[in-house]
Amino acid sequence: MYKKEISKAVINRLPRYYRYLGDLLEKDVVRISSKELSEKMKVTASQIRQDLNNFGGFGQQGYGYNVEYLHSEIGKILGLDTKYNMIIIGAGNLGQALANYVDFERRGFYVKALFDVSPKLIGQEVRGNIIKSADELEDYIKNNKVDIVAITVPKAKAPQLAADLVKWGIKGIWNFAPTDLNLPKDVTVENVHLAESLMKLSYRLSGKDDMRD
Amino acid sequence: MYKKEISKAVINRLPRYYRYLGDLLEKDVVRISSKELSEKMKVTASQIRQDLNNFGGFGQQGYGYNVEYLHSEIGKILGLDTKYNMIIIGAGNLGQALANYVDFERRGFYVKALFDVSPKLIGQEVRGNIIKSADELEDYIKNNKVDIVAITVPKAKAPQLAADLVKWGIKGIWNFAPTDLNLPKDVTVENVHLAESLMKLSYRLSGKDDMRD
DNA sequence: TAGATTGTTAATCGATTAACAATC
DNA sequence: TAGATTGTTAATCGATTAACAATC
Secondary structure: OOOOOOHHHHHHHHHHHHHHHHHHHHHOOOOOOHHHHHHHOOOOOOHHHHHHOOOOEEEOOOOOHHHHHHHHHHHHOOOOOOEEEEEEEEEOOOHHHHHHHHHHHOOOOOEEEEOOOOOOOOOOOOEEEOEEEEEHHHHHHHHOOEEEEOOOOHHHHHHHHHHHHHHHHOOOEEEOOOOOOOOOOOEEEEEEOOHHHHHHHHHOOOOOOOOOO | OOOOOOOHHHHHHHOOOOOOHHHHOOOOOOOEEEHHHHHHHHHOHHHHHHHHHHHOOOOEEEEEEEHHHHHHHHHHEEEEEEEEEEEOOOOOOOHHHHHHHHHOOOOOEEEEEEEEEOOOOOOEEEEEOEEEEEEHHHHHHHOOOEEEEEOOOOHHHHHHHHHHHHHHHEEEEEOOOOOOOOOOOOOOOOOHHHHHHHHHHHHHHHOOOOOOO
């Protein structure tokens, strides 16, 4: 069977569709047309229909889309019907912030452990998890199912840590360290580069540009 | 004078160039060709040259680019030669994590105050800043130069807060709340949607795809 | 000078938008 | 049935890559 290659641009938009549909669902909206949704989201209706049709026909001519059904289908596409075990390495403020983010759990991402090297942090409790010593990391990974590792350690430590994680079998990394991790292509890395986000804001504020997106 | 419109794709890449050049600078690399840089960054040399030439000719034929000069020029393009006063609204873990991120200061982003509604947090110190009551926010903004407001409050509170901020004259918002803020177009909003980032990771892990980027 | 590498134009590729036939 | 709106093809637009003349 031929596997359609979905473009990155489309995938990047899916979570946003999911969010808007979730909001509509909360407001008990039953159906929505691509045109109405396009006005809310400030994209073209055409783009919405094209995007969705990469995955299948979720709508109905003359009617539009059933909000609950579409929300659920996009959730499945995004893998939100799966439970993921996540651990966090680096239990500073950012690591703790992630551990405290309840919404992740609602989407199927369960924080199972936090690790740190700092004796000050080891032993502290964060949302029911005792922060463990980084020395226990290898053992932990080898004895537990870990789907996602969030890396919130300093830049200098991240590449070696990532290499070790891969060696121990980790396939999914959520990287907050301000560096690129060059890992085998069967390992999925999603980067969150806060400093770069702030620089983009700076660029636009400094007025070399009058972007509208 | 005609103002060239720089595409969003280009701007999104600038901070990454800046980071790689900064790393080279730390290693005392003096010059680099687009070809060498392209190999490190895993992009095409052509793209690098095209991107840079949106802003001017920073290189020299037969030589390449001077690392220090190019780093500095990209910094200027990104507005990193400007000092920004930033305040953080929502002093939970995420807000505190941002306040503690030293690197921001190095780039010219100074955290001047944190605000929260929680009596537990108000009065606490974070990196030399006493967390203030959100009641003082309007006064603070009216009496101080505030260039950037980082919003780390719950989703439900974010839209009203953003509307107030705009009313009080704020032009730059770094939004961490999982919602879109619909603000006048002279207000610049940069979003960091962590949940959406995690969903993208989930999509790729759930294997509907074998992306190579 | 010869060699290297940029700056820039032209060609290609991919993504977005428009249009409309299919169909609920 | 008539009206609405999708699914999908075709047209357009923009971004990336290739190629090469300019030039250090």
